[in-house]
Amino acid sequence: MSDEPLDEPDTTDATDSTGGVADRLRDDLAGLDGYRVALYAAILGMTVFFLTPIESGLVTAFKTNPGGISSTLPFAPPPPRFFTLEKWQTAIAALGRGMVNSALYAVPATIISALLGSFAAYGLTQADWRARYKAPVLALLVAGIFIPYQAVLVPLSQFWGAMPLQELLTPLWVLGVPEAYTGLVELTITHVAYGIPICMVLFRSYYRNVSEEMIEAARLDGATFRRVYRRIVFPISTPMFAVVLIYQFTQIWNDLLFALILVSTESSPAAPVVLILAGLGESMEGQDFALRMAGAFVAALPTLIVYIMFGEEFAEGVAT
Amino acid sequence: MRDFLSKTRTRLRRAVAADAESGDVGTDAATATDREPDPDDGTVVTDGGTAAGGDGIVDRLNDRFGEDFTESAPFWLPPFLLVGLFVYGAIAWNFVISLTDYQGFIGPDYSDLDFEMYVRAINDSAVIDATVNTFLLVVAFTAVALGFGLVLAILIDRNIRFENTFRTIYLLPMSLSFVVTAQFWLWMYNYNNGVVNIVLGTVGIGPISWIGNSSLVLWAVVFALVWQFSGYTMVVYLAGLRAIPTEHYEAARVDGASTLKMYWRVIIPQLKGSTISAAIVLMVFALKAFDFLYSLVSGYRPPNGADILATKMVREAYSTNNWAYASAIAIILFLMALSIIGPYLYYEYKQGNL
Numbered sequence: 001m002s003d004e005p006l007d008e009p010d011t012t013d014a015t016d017s018t019g020g021v022a023d024r025l026r027d028d029l030a031g032l033d034g035y036r037v038a039l040y041a042a043i044l045g046m047t048v049f050f051l052t053p054i055e056s057g058l059v060t061a062f063k064t065n066p067g068g069i070s071s072t073l074p075f076a077p078p079p080p081r082f083f084t085l086e087k088w089q090t091a092i093a094a095l096g097r098g099m100v101n102s103a104l105y106a107v108p109a110t111i112i113s114a115l116l117g118s119f120a121a122y123g124l125t126q127a128d129w130r131a132r133y134k135a136p137v138l139a140l141l142v143a144g145i146f147i148p149y150q151a152v153l154v155p156l157s158q159f160w161g162a163m164p165l166q167e168l169l170t171p172l173w174v175l176g177v178p179e180a181y182t183g184l185v186e187l188t189i190t191h192v193a194y195g196i197p198i199c200m201v202l203f204r205s206y207y208r209n210v211s212e213e214m215i216e217a218a219r220l221d222g223a224t225f226r227r228v229y230r231r232i233v234f235p236i237s238t239p240m241f242a243v244v245l246i247y248q249f250t251q252i253w254n255d256l257l258f259a260l261i262l263v264s265t266e267s268s269p270a271a272p273v274v275l276i277l278a279g280l281g282e283s284m285e286g287q288d289f290a291l292r293m294a295g296a297f298v299a300a301l302p303t304l305i306v307y308i309m310f311g312e313e314f315a316e317g318v319a320t
Numbered sequence: 321m322r323d324f325l326s327k328t329r330t331r332l333r334r335a336v337a338a339d340a341e342s343g344d345v346g347t348d349a350a351t352a353t354d355r356e357p358d359p360d361d362g363t364v365v366t367d368g369g370t371a372a373g374g375d376g377i378v379d380r381l382n383d384r385f386g387e388d389f390t391e392s393a394p395f396w397l398p399p400f401l402l403v404g405l406f407v408y409g410a411i412a413w414n415f416v417i418s419l420t421d422y423q424g425f426i427g428p429d430y431s432d433l434d435f436e437m438y439v440r441a442i443n444d445s446a447v448i449d450a451t452v453n454t455f456l457l458v459v460a461f462t463a464v465a466l467g468f469g470l471v472l473a474i475l476i477d478r479n480i481r482f483e484n485t486f487r488t489i490y491l492l493p494m495s496l497s498f499v500v501t502a503q504f505w506l507w508m509y510n511y512n513n514g515v516v517n518i519v520l521g522t523v524g525i526g527p528i529s530w531i532g533n534s535s536l537v538l539w540a541v542v543f544a545l546v547w548q549f550s551g552y553t554m555v556v557y558l559a560g561l562r563a564i565p566t567e568h569y570e571a572a573r574v575d576g577a578s579t580l581k582m583y584w585r586v587i588i589p590q591l592k593g594s595t596i597s598a599a600i601v602l603m604v605f606a607l608k609a610f611d612f613l614y615s616l617v618s619g620y621r622p623p624n625g626a627d628i629l630a631t632k633m634v635r636e637a638y639s640t641n642n643w644a645y646a647s648a649i650a651i652i653l654f655l656m657a658l659s660i661i662g663p664y665l666y667y668e669y670k671q672g673n674l
Contacts (some may be wrong), residue, residue: 129386
């Protein structure tokens with residue numbers, strides 16, 4: 001798509017751009033056509049590198065197994081005689097309930113952890129209390145991001161095993177919800193707890209740059225701490241909420257470890273999509289790669305859509 | 321506690337009396353009586369209580385910790401307690417479990433604590449191998465992803481066309497689940513039909529059994545993880561590059577430095593902060609590679625030669641029910657992580673970023 005402007009550095013484009021190294025170096029490089037060619041060749045080469053596994057997966061998902069898979073190149077589109085939609089149907093049938101289950105815990109967990117992260121960040125940036133006491137609270141929260149989850153797994157199993165959650169949720173079972181859905185409630189709370197640190201850090205970097213005058217003026221006018229949050233801080237947090245919600249949603253949707261520990265079997269009616277996908281293809285006559293690829297795309301669909309629509313916010317969430 | 325209750329009661333009485341006196345038996349007194357006895361809800365006490373006298377526990381807390389301490393507590397305290405319970409409480413509990421002999425289906429016996437499991441771990445060659453693999457994976461993955469991401473960032477930063485499109489493509493794999501990318505790479509590494517072997521075949525190499533060969537599989541995994549996460553490093557470095565003032569480039573140019581030299585001498589040294597924070601996050605991702613390895617084989621036992629502490633720990637716990645042993649391995653993993661994160665947090669603290 002971008003091979004036309006290869007060897008003519010476009011001056012208008014360069015001045016429009018919002019500062020980059022090349023801006024300053026443009027004079028050096030204006031004459032170097034060979035250099036521009038090499039640059040774009042490298043960039044396109046990288047594009048191929050990043051897209052090949054995805055492209056290869058996508059075309060494979062439309063091929064028959066084993067005929068189409070073994071007699072065509074893995075990155076070539078399927079010729080008509082090897083083309084099939086059957087794998088997609090199978091994948092959607094196998095993963096459909098998993099998609100629903102994943103959404104059932106990923107959406108609430110995302111929203112709650114973002115809100116709590118925002119609360120914590122607000123209470124730890126805009127509130128005026130001694131740094132000596134604030135720092136350890138902050139340090140413990142920040143360190144929570146980096147904990148390898150293996151270090152909490154056994155207690156987590158013990159904790160949820162001892163919690164009478166199943167009894168507490170009796171009304172749900174009476175309504176006909178399978179009892180296995182306790183696992184999804186556990187997953188929601190677990191993801192909220194482990195999601196708070198990263199949300200807090202993202203919001204904190206944002207709140208630190210919020211204009212202090214506005215908040216101070218409101219406080220001097222007698223607004224309570226809580227009121228300032230509701231009337232000022234929460235409304236201006238909208239862009240950061242977009243970033244955090246997008247980032248958290250992909251993280252929670254994509255996570256396998258907690259799903260595996262708390263729901264454990266892919267045959268459970270409450271199995272999240274990643275758990276079913278991890279076992280897909282293996283269970284059916286050897287390794288059906290066409291089915292695996294179709295399944296991978298079905299499972300990745302929500303995060304892909306979110307990413308394509310909100311790539312900027314995702315990049316921002318990642319970079320902070 | 322009793323002291324506090326009696327004070328609250330006196331204060332309540334005073335508040336109610338004052339309200340009755342002024343003839344305003346309205347909402348204020350009602351809210352005050354409703355809420356004040358609840359010692360957890362610090363904010364409300366301040367709202368209604370400070371006027372009644374400066375001797376409440378709230379004021380004493382505020383005197384000690386700073387003026388907004390109790391008022392802001394409802395915001396930061398619940399999340400903090402939740403994290404405290406699930407992260408630090410769980411780690412402490414995990415440590416205690418690692419001192420027991422807990423295995424099988426009968427609960428842990430906390431009366432007999434010793435370091436037996438750690439002794440067993442040190443003498444277990446599988447744990448040693450897993451530790452070495454974890455170390456290799458973390459170091460190799462972090463180093464390669466940093467270097468590769470820096471190259472990507474510099475390429476993207478050379479004022480190219482469709483910059484955003486390329487950046488989006490490079491970062492795309494990061495939005496995917498380990499479970500999904502594991503499927504892609506299993507297919508890429510397929511012996512007969514995988515892209516990797518077909519491409520290498522055109523230059524006369526292979527075919528190679530990437531997943532089956534125990535001395536190659538770890539590097540194959542590292543390569544796949546680099547594919548997934550170098551977009552992340554690129555984004556971090558890009559932000560770092562754009563924060564460098566223009567003068568630095570100009571100064572280097574005036575000095576007659578070549579482009580390569582300029583990057584090496586002037587630009588890269590200024591990316592230290594970006595490098596450190598990216599490296600920390602990459603290491604954390606590497607420690608989470610469990611999801612990827614699990615999905616490669618759809619099971620607890622990763623391919624021979626790719627067992628890391630994270631997979632070993634989960635296997636011991638959930639496949640063979642050696643809970644105490646698994647907890648001990650988890651503590652080893654935690655200490656490895658801590659040895660990286662501790663200095664990092666201290667560094668951030670010293671830099672004033674905490």
